Amino acid sequence: MSEGLKSAVFRREREATWRRLQSLVRKAEEKGLRALTTEELIALPQLYRATLASLSVARDVSLDASLIAYLENLSLRAHLFVYAVRETFGQAVNGFFGETLPRAVRAAVAHVVLAGAALALGATVAYALVMGSDEWFYAFVPEHLAGGRTPDADVEHLRSTLAGGGGGEGGLAIYATSLFVHNAGIGLFAFALGFAAGVPTLALLFYNGAVLGAFIALFVSRGLGAEMAGWLTIHGATELFAVILCGAAGLMVAGAALFPGDRRRLDAMAETGHQAAVVAAGAVPLFFAAGLLEGFGRQLIEDTGTRLAIGLGIFGLTITYLALAGRERR
């Protein structure tokens, strides 16, 4: 008699598939995907698609609400396994540095240039103003950043701040680590600020550039330009580039929010946000390298030529890696 009930027949024909998928999903939920055998791993997406097809049919022919709820529940639970992050954490890290990161940076060249320009503009403006009048220095550099390196200090004191030294080796290591933690935090902050239409990101870049420009002007005006260049370049080339990358990432998000083009604004932000996050994440190891260079390199190496060579060399390697790694083979 129950032959007449179309949905019951439908269910009888397919129930075995559903039960098989159910047992696989339950196993994966309890013990993790790794507990599944190779055959089970191959079967999982097939069973998932068959169940999904059953769901579509059931929605059409069946008025059994609990059956539809069951199929929907099972499909969703399977979906969370079939369409989860597909890599292990190790593979994700590998793919990230091998392909994802350099490709994302290459695709974001325009934003990198824009972020760099904001920084350079800040530096130029502050440089010109401070060269014109020392008073401007105090406008750009807050007291705790200056640390005694002000226009009031005499040249010998300024020269001494450019030298290395300072503490035993232990002191340097702690210094380097805390620099890294601090700078990486600022960089990711610059990225996150992109969410606010990019204005705070540009302001942060401009302001960082201004502090830099003010310092350069101070030292150049005291005839310490060359030493300053060495002192700054050994870590600054890497660190500023990392700041610029983070800023560029923030600008990408802002750009997508302001000019979504023919995509929905939310879609545009999500799509661009993925690429931008990759660029910002790539800056983290750069900050780490810069922290080491600043904490150790700059303190232990005092020769300006060597400082310049190391700073520019590592910067060059970074650029080469970003420019060449992970290109599609032709």
Next chain:
Amino acid sequence: MNAGARLYEEAAKTAAKGVRTLVTPEGAALNVKLASIGDRFGALVLDVLFIFLAIAAFGLFMAWVGSLGVPTLALIVWLLVFFGVRFFYFVYFEIAWRGATPGKRIVGVRVVDRGGAALTKEAVLARNFLREIELFLPMTLLLSGAGFGLGALISLAIFIWIVCLLIVPFINKDRMRAGDIVGGTLVIRQPKPILMEDLAASQTADGFAFTREHLAHYGAFELQTLEALLRRPPGPVRNDTMAAVHARIAAKIGWTRAEPSTEAFLRAYYRALREHLERQALFGLRKKHKHDEPQKPTAPEG
């Protein structure tokens, strides 16, 4: 649409509140239940607690290591671990545990791609780096009092900005925070497994001869309401409700025969009604509820 029908439409809409549809890459629509703000806040509190505990416990351990004669090394390792945990706790777990951190797992919520595709590591990175301004900056500001030694105006501006970010999940219907917007993700409730027996498969309509007239009064909504009633756990409330429903149905369809068992009648009527409605659906006549008058979609006009 008459007033009664409108009522049904609204009931359906309320039932769908907090439910979103993911379209899988296969093109099937799956309904997911959004995690509530409370769920997500609970998960976040747990995760932040775990982060603090991990950092503190490791700090104690490193203090002990330091006391063995390598204080500098201990401090450096601790700083690096601090950084690693603070920035990558969420990223690591959302990749390795497929969208769930320990806090999320305990609460029973999960991150999924908004478009129904696979969750990518880029999405996980994006949604978690945004925590810098949503979570860690406000926490830093709170812990350090006035902020970064900034002027009152800037502090106020930052405060307003943070408040704006914190209300983002409350003002969009998908309860997305800023990180979810940039990451293209949703946070949903982890579905709990269900399996229920098919009511109709286990019973027959033997002894009940319902005619088309008997079955023409109700639609899918009433059928499923009846199904929900029959699935309720046994008890006096269920029995009373069934008796009342029996009386109403009998009055409406004109079933005058006295039934010894209310439940047997309702089960038989459920089965017969479902068979009737499913057959009608094959002809394109879908009666959604009792006020609905379905038209044949392909019926020629005039």
